[in-house]
Amino acid sequence: MRFGFVVFVALILGLSIGCRSALAPNVSRNRAPETWITAAPQDTITTTEKSGGATHAPIQTIPIRYHMYWAGSDVDGAVVGYYWAVTETLPTPPEGTTGLAPLPGPKPSQYRFTTKTDTTFSFDVSEFRPDRQHAFFIYAVDDKGRADPTPARFIFNALDRFPPIPKIDVGQGTGIVARVLTPHMVSIKDTTIALRDSFDLSNLGRSPKDTIPSGARIDFAWSADTTITNGHATKFKYKLDEPFFVEVDSSTHGVSYNAGLGTTDAVPGTKTFTLRAIDAAGGAREITRRFQINFDPDTWFWGPDPSLASQFPDQPGTGQRFRTIPAWPSHDHPVDLGLPGSPLSCDSLHLWPAERPQHKTFFEIYQNRLYFHSEGDTVNMNGWIVVGMGGSDIDSPYDVQINTNDPVKDTTFCGSEIARVVRPSGPNGSPIGFRVQYTDALDPDYTTASSPSQSGLFPLFDAASPFELPLVNSYTAITQSGKVYLIARAQDGDGATDGRFQNARDAQQLVDEIDAGINVTPERLALRSRVLTFFVNRSPGFLYCVSGFVPQPPGLSCNGGAPTDTATSIDRVLRLNIFGTDPDPYDFATRPQTGGGPSSNTVLRIQVRVIGSYTQGGVTRDTIYDAPPSFNPRQDIDLTLNAPYITGTRLKLDIQLCDCSSCEAQPGQGRCVHTVIPMNVAPPPPLTGATRNPSTTSTGLNIERSSSGSYKP
Secondary structure, eight states: OHHHHHHHHHHHHHHHHHTOOOOOOOOOOOOOOEEEEEESSOOTTOEEEETTEEEEOOOEEEESEEEEEEEEEOTTSOEEEEEEEEEEOOSSOOTTOSSOOOOOOOOGGGOEEEOOSEEEEEOOOBTTBSEEEEEEEEEEEETTSOBOSSOEEEEEEEEOOOOOEEEEEOOTTOEEEEEEEOGGGOOEEEEEEOOOOOOSGGGTTSOOSOEEOTTOEEEEEEEEEOSSTTOOOSEEEEESSOSSOEEEETTOOEEEESSSTTOBOOOSEEEEEEEEEEOTTSOEEEEEEEEEESOOOEEEEBOOOGGGGGGSOEETTTTEEEEEOSSOOOSSSOOOOSOTTSTTSTHHHHSOGGGSOOBOEEEEEETTEEEEEETTOEEOTTOEEEEOEEEEOSSSOBOOEEOTTSGGGGOEETTTEEOGGGSOBSOOSOOSEEEEEEEEEETTTSOSEEOOOOOOOBSEEOTTOTTOBOOSSEEEEOOSOEEEEEEEEEEOTTSOBOOSOSSHHHHHHHHHHHHTTSSOOHHHHHHHTTOEEEEESOOOEEOTTSTTOBSOOTTOOOTTOOOOOOEEETTSEEEEEEEEEOSSOOOGGGOOSSSSSOOSSOOOEEEEEEEEEEEETTEEEEEEEEOOOBOSSEEEEEEEEOTTTOOOSEEEEEEEEESSSSTTTSTTSOOEEEEEEEEEEOOOOOOOSOOOOTTTSOOOEEEETOOOOEEEO
16 A cells, blocks of 8 residues: 555656746736826926036926926827826925925825826915925826836926915904093093004014004904905914914904903004915915004103292202201101192192193202202202102003002091002003103213113002002102203003103203204103203302301402402412311212211312412413312311412412312212412512423422322423
8 A cells, every 4th residue: 555655646746747848937018108298397307418518407487377288108008097296395494494305205195197188286385485396296007007117207386476465454343443541531432543554674663653542442354355366365364462373264354352252352562463365375475564552651740839839948049948847757657748739748649640730840858858849950969859750541450559468558648538549440541650760960071971770660569579669759869969860651550651761861862952952843842841850969168258268269258247358478378278068968988878868977178279370581371289189178278389480479279179089080979169269479589599490390389288289380
């Protein structure tokens, strides 16, 4: 059995080997079709011969709607159809890059089959730019299913030259409908404000032309004009305060803000509403409306009524008006100063800012005196300058900064009066507070200026806030001598401030120009009224009539006595005994920690210049000698004139008195006054030696109690 099976298998194998033949080669005899584009811009792979080298054709630009033709052939069969695909660049550069990504090739899934040999394509662009790069690929397929292995293609830019034109319509029932307050809530009326200011390069440096009240309803209505057949808008995008554009379909033609019913609220500030009309290709045009929400508040000075000046006696010879106050009012010690209608009266807590009359006057507190001042007056160094402010605001709530943790919210005053000023409410025509800023053009020549930072907002009653300023008026102690230019800025309940001056330096420039007659216009004059100017530091003075003051000016009569004669020195020794005073001393070395009074130390500097003449060879010329300075309030100086440096017998003593120690080196320390006193001296003794040239020798003055000086021939 086993043997027979082996023989059978061997027989089968033998037969099988004997019938084997060679395999035929796997070669397709069907040739691939060819494809070409018959009507399109020149392909970028096309080369031309120029100067012996190949040059590629540049990328061409075509419209977004383009009729394209193609063809195919097959030498051993027939073309039954075509596969085509379109690729394009990204609409914007990828995040973190600045350039567009390279044009991609087509994916297999992007190919579409057609039997046509032409069609009109609509290519996509982007709402961010009107053109976009594309590539068109196409290959033919024959009747046996074989495809052209080298598809035809060309690269091009598609340009949307005629996107729709958006329009913001202003007509009946559109635009801005606002409820505008007149001052003091006298009446309310409806009005419509059309917004026509667009956002462009021409207005980047200026404020919007149109302003609407805070809280007004804002209605935007729009449409779009087509600029080419079938080029209508398919959707719109708009944006005001939204973080991103809001997209709506072409049936939506408007949006409202601040109108309730779930619409978006627009916060106050400078606004730009942007509308885009987008067509089927993604191309877009946009239009803008630039405007301001919230009218800025106005500001003015509310000082005491000028009629109250009669209550402040005029001090002869000083131009100062003040009253002595035995005891200043306080929370625990209320005192009626008898100044109705002023910032230091019950009216300061009763009158809203819009109800305060405009008076360019102010108070000053210095020691136990209350001064009445007008613009241009001089105030004491380190005195408290009390300036009241008024203002108007037609559209914001009276959201005065009063925290519920502060007891002032329940305050009554002057009997049973309610402190309306510190009661938040709806719009009442007033701003909620003020900020103050000033610049000080410093003595001695006003060329140097000091400009402290702007104050915080007041009133601000909040016991837990580091910025609390529980004040109705501005209280400022100025400790630099000079001319002050002070401005106030009202702030409304929406946070807007009176921004007509960028800073106090701008106010200084305006005032100086107006006062000098430069560029005087009604508008600038009105703005000038919003700047309060005054001088700081009352000048020191000579005490001529103090016993022992020598030499005295000729013609001086003290206490009804006989006029003095010109002083004379028979021994050519100038005996000087100068007395001076400073009505508001301020020592920069030991400056007080608080305002409202003088420093504990008085600084007075006396410097003497001797003006004489020198004669030699028949020629007479002036000779000047500056004695060394001293810093004592009372100074005895004996100057002995030695020949030949001052030979004349008629002299002038130019005596300078300053309330500062080094005000030339440190502007703002103080100011100086001068007096010139003539004096006769005896002629010099006869010369005993050769005459020396004063321009090349040392001083000829023997100076007692002094060690150095300067001599100027």
